[in-house]
Amino acid sequence: MKGLEAFLVAHRHRLVWLHAAMAVVFVAIILVPVFLPDPPGDSTPLTHWTSFANFALWGLWFPLVFLSVIFTGRSWCGLLCPMGAAAEWANAKGPKWAIPAWLRWEGTPVASFLVVTILGQTVGVRDHAEAALEVFGGTLLAAILLGFLYGRKKRAWCRHACPIGLLLGVFSRLGAVQFAPKNPVPGGDAWTEKGVCPTMIDLPRKQESRHCIQCLRCVNPQARGALEIRLRRPGTEIERIAHHHPNIAEVWFLFLGTGVALGGFLWLVLPIYQEWRQALAEWAIEAELYWLVSPGPAWLMSVHPERREVFLWLDFLMISGFMLGVMAAMTAVLATLTAAIARLSGRPFAQVGYLFAPVAMVSLVVGLGGTLFQPLGPWAGTAKGMLFLAGIVWSLWLGWRVMAPCPPLRRLVALIPAAAGVVAVAWGWAPALFGG
Ligand code: SF4
Ligand code: SF4
Structure with a gap:
């Protein structure tokens, strides 16, 4: 684990390139099909870009991201997701206002999930390229806007408003990977805008996985006060949920x-x-x-x-x-x-x-x-x-x-x-x- 940790930390600065590549792929998947003629009835992901884009979204991205949390936690969020990266990029340019109470409200990500899920059904997000552009493109714009406005070097969007962030968070409690403080401080999890964590985790008090997007920023093999990557049997956090900030x-x-x-x-x-x-x-x-x-x-x-x-x-x-x-x-x-x-x-x-x-x-x-x-x-x-x-x-x-x-x-x-x-x-x- 130490070797992997050292490798990831050493190459952390290169993540920006991975995010940029993912952003290009994401935009190509949601934007290009709108300008193409509809695929013929017998098209496959190998013969038509629209069919490929649909398969990439619903056959790969959706189920695999959810399944991946069991093995690697929210690695999708920290390593690959272009939306979260865009929110953070926008944050660097914005006014960096304090995160308002309405955004911090526990119900905000729930409302976001419900609105996007229901809208996805009424516009036919799985069947129509225009609908996929509206839902995914609209979500991307919202991520950029909230990222631009709120927080200082933070991802307010990811913690408080992403429609799937909460879902991934709950399931990441089942995951085999956790980021844990080497020298934990008692008191239980707390929200703080201080510190390096982009999702406002009070790092020394961290006990739960759900808000950790695995950005690696808090990991430093040399520092005693840093967090370290640990493996655990999947499900352990829920089995011992009393000690992991049940909510x-x-x-x-x-x-x-x-x-x-x-x-x-x-x-x-x-x-x-x-x-x-x-x-x-x-x-x-x-x-x-x-x-x-x-x-x-x-x-x-x-x-x-x-x-x-x-x-x-x-x-x-x-x-x-x-x-x-x-x-x-x-x-x-x-x-x-x-x-x-x-x-x-x-x-x-x-x-x-x-x-x-x-x-x-x-x-x-x-x-x-x-x-x-x-x-x-x-x-x-x-x-x-x-x-x-x-x-x-x-x-x-x-x-x-x-x-x-x-x-x-x-x-x-x-x-x-x-x-x-x-x-x-x-x-x-x-x-x-x-x-x-
Ligand atoms: S919380 Fe949402 S926007 Fe943020 S990184 Fe995860 S999936 Fe992407
Ligand atoms: S706990 Fe560490 S790895 Fe997880 S989101 Fe915060 S800074 Fe990133």
């Missing part, structure tokens, strides 16, 4: 994020959604609410007559409402079961809720990153099923470990609602698993 807002976000992602998947595959849509359309016409059956603005919903897809206001309202409804239902189920686990085990809600992290992560990878599995052909379903099964087993194992201080029998009983919650998530994603 109730993060647990709620885990439930909300799982639910809204599930809603974004289910509206596309459930026949009942189409029945409800039909019923609403008939009602709107009967009630002479013709605006509901008119197309809305293209920045808010998919309006692509040339591709035979034109969303109406009722589509926009139904997709958003359906996603929010599934989110509320899933959150209610998981919160109720977590309260039961907490009651039965005597452990805090804010600790036992983390047991759902693995199953939530594989849900996202399997449900929304299905393109990754396509090259496996007939084995795709098996691979997804195996991954999901691993997530279920891991969640239950974490549950067992998180409740460690209580007697085995009590833990076993408390695992019943934990298993029910895991099954509820799996049941929701069943069409992704068994739909090929």
Whole structure:
């Protein structure tokens, strides 16, 4: 580990070139397809740039970034992400205002995630190059703007507003890599604008992984007060979450994020959604609410007559409402079961809720990153099923470990609602698993 650490520190100054290269690739992927003719029906990632760009975004970037946190933590953020790097670059040029309270609010990244996830569905971010440009380009511009305005040598965007930062943060707690102080100071994690950390971590007090974007800035093999890179068994941080700054807002976000992602998947595959849509359309016409059956603005919903897809206001309202409804239902189920686990085990809600992290992560990878599995052909379903099964087993194992201080029998009983919650998530994603 020491050798790797020394190598990374020695070449840290070269990261800027990696970020610049990634920025070029990122812009080419989101911008070029808008100017190209649509790919023919039989195009592949090897024959048309638009197909390649789509595969790169949804078949590689999305699932692999989430899976990578298990092995390397948030290395995507620190080493590769062009958006975070752009925010930091802009920060060097900006007025460096103090980070305002509204941005520091725990709900800001949650709102950012929800808005981007729902907008992504209504504009058809997976199917239309224009929508991908709007969502990813808009996010990049927001990162640059917030980076420009707030913080001094910081990444306020990455800590407080990135739509996937919080998600990567929760899952990085499962990761095998951590950056830990060599001489930790007691007191627990704290937010500070002082120091070198771009995500405002009070370095000597660092206990949790979630805000660490692995920028390497705090690592110095020679300095006793620096941080060092350590390997650990994946899941250790959650198993011992009581010592790693558990956060109730993060647990709620885990439930909300799982639910809204599930809603974004289910509206596309459930026949009942189409029945409800039909019923609403008939009602709107009967009630002479013709605006509901008119197309809305293209920045808010998919309006692509040339591709035979034109969303109406009722589509926009139904997709958003359906996603929010599934989110509320899933959150209610998981919160109720977590309260039961907490009651039965005597452990805090804010600790036992983390047991759902693995199953939530594989849900996202399997449900929304299905393109990754396509090259496996007939084995795709098996691979997804195996991954999901691993997530279920891991969640239950974490549950067992998180409740460690209580007697085995009590833990076993408390695992019943934990298993029910895991099954509820799996049941929701069943069409992704068994739909090929
Ligand atoms: S937090 Fe978001 S913008 Fe920042 S580096 Fe990570 S993925 Fe990129
Ligand atoms: S803790 Fe260290 S590696 Fe992690 S974000 Fe802060 S300075 Fe970078």
